[in-house]
Amino acid sequence: MSHLINADLHCHSTVSDGTLDPEVLAQRAKANGVELWALTDHDELGGQARAMQAAREAGLGYLTGVEISVTFLHVTVHIVGLGVDPTNPELLGGLRATRGGREERAREMAAGLAKVGIEGVFEGALKYVGNPELISRSHFARYLVEAGVCSDISAVFRKYLTEGKPGFVPHRWASLGDAVRWITQAGGMAIIAHPARYDFTPTQEYALFTEFKAHGGQGVEVLTGAHSPADALKYAAMCQEFGLLASRGSDFHSPEESRIDLGGLPDLPGNLTPVWEHLQSRIH
Ligand code: AMP
Ligand code: MN
Ligand code: MN
Ligand code: MN
Numbered sequence: 001m002s003h004l005i006n007a008d009l010h011c012h013s014t015v016s017d018g019t020l021d022p023e024v025l026a027q028r029a030k031a032n033g034v035e036l037w038a039l040t041d042h043d044e045l046g047g048q049a050r051a052m053q054a055a056r057e058a059g060l061g062y063l064t065g066v067e068i069s070v071t072f073l074h075v076t077v078h079i080v081g082l083g084v085d086p087t088n089p090e091l092l093g094g095l096r097a098t099r100g101g102r103e104e105r106a107r108e109m110a111a112g113l114a115k116v117g118i119e120g121v122f123e124g125a126l127k128y129v130g131n132p133e134l135i136s137r138s139h140f141a142r143y144l145v146e147a148g149v150c151s152d153i154s155a156v157f158r159k160y161l162t163e164g165k166p167g168f169v170p171h172r173w174a175s176l177g178d179a180v181r182w183i184t185q186a187g188g189m190a191i192i193a194h195p196a197r198y199d200f201t202p203t204q205e206y207a208l209f210t211e212f213k214a215h216g217g218q219g220v221e222v223l224t225g226a227h228s229p230a231d232a233l234k235y236a237a238m239c240q241e242f243g244l245l246a247s248r249g250s251d252f253h254s255p256e257e258s259r260i261d262l263g264g265l266p267d268l269p270g271n272l273t274p275v276w277e278h279l280q281s282r283i284h
Helices: 020-031 049-058 089-099 102-115 121-126 135-147 153-161 176-184 201-214 229-242
Strands: 065-072 075-082 189-192 219-224 245-249
Touching: 020 049, 020 135, 065 089, 065 135, 065 176, 065 189, 075 102, 075 121, 075 176, 075 219, 075 245, 089 176, 102 121, 102 135, 121 135, 135 153, 153 176, 153 189, 201 229
Parallel strands: 189 219, 219 245
Antiparallel strands: 065 075, 075 189
16 A cells, blocks of 8 residues: 555544544544545444444545553553453453542542533533543533633643642553554554654653554554654654654644544655555455
């Protein structure tokens, strides 16, 4: 399959913290010229059958997907899995365990916000939740904008939902090794999501890439909604240094909130091997 196909291998539906249903995303991807698509909801495979069916009806190549929340060196890191068997019991069990603490965390987040005078946020955020097992900070952010506490989502994260702020609750997610193993044992490929978003020192980042490789991880997102052109160049070089495959995904969540639409990224640099060259047999 060509290097230059319009692949979009990272986005979210109402099954996690996106605002569109899987069927609507498939239509939108098709309309935007996407040729190979993956829905990668956070810690959840519940949208895969719908996405696959909708992709088939739209004539869109499909790879199953998931984005697993991991804690590495006390920082939350996201690992995308592509081409996984969505019925694999170990993967399903791992994801269920990873989702497990979300409701309690959300109640603690709401309690933290109540202490600074912002009441009723748990109930408010629930109005935006499509999957009761997946209450996320994104749902809190949408409600806090609705309530007029902040004028936009990124201001909510900056003022209330990040480390040290009143609505932030430290959380322990899956380990890096577990996440990579769940994905690979389910027949999929593990990929480091949006590496430029983590607050690592160069030494810590080197450790992430080294351990990820050692656990069997194979790819890294070079092109993604959160990366600047300089980030793309940096991670293209890291890809080559570590012998990793390159991925491309918008991380689209919502027409109102996302900077890059489905299918809206530039092409991968020609000197990298795209992840889809090693996932041919997994494409539906
Ligand atoms: P959670 O898994 O509940 O910690 O929520 C993480 C989600 O919040 C990410 O997947 C993003 O969708 C969203 N998010 C994180 N940081 C920001 C930010 N600075 N601005 C907007 N959305 C963010
Ligand atoms: Mn998200
Ligand atoms: Mn992510
Ligand atoms: Mn994502």
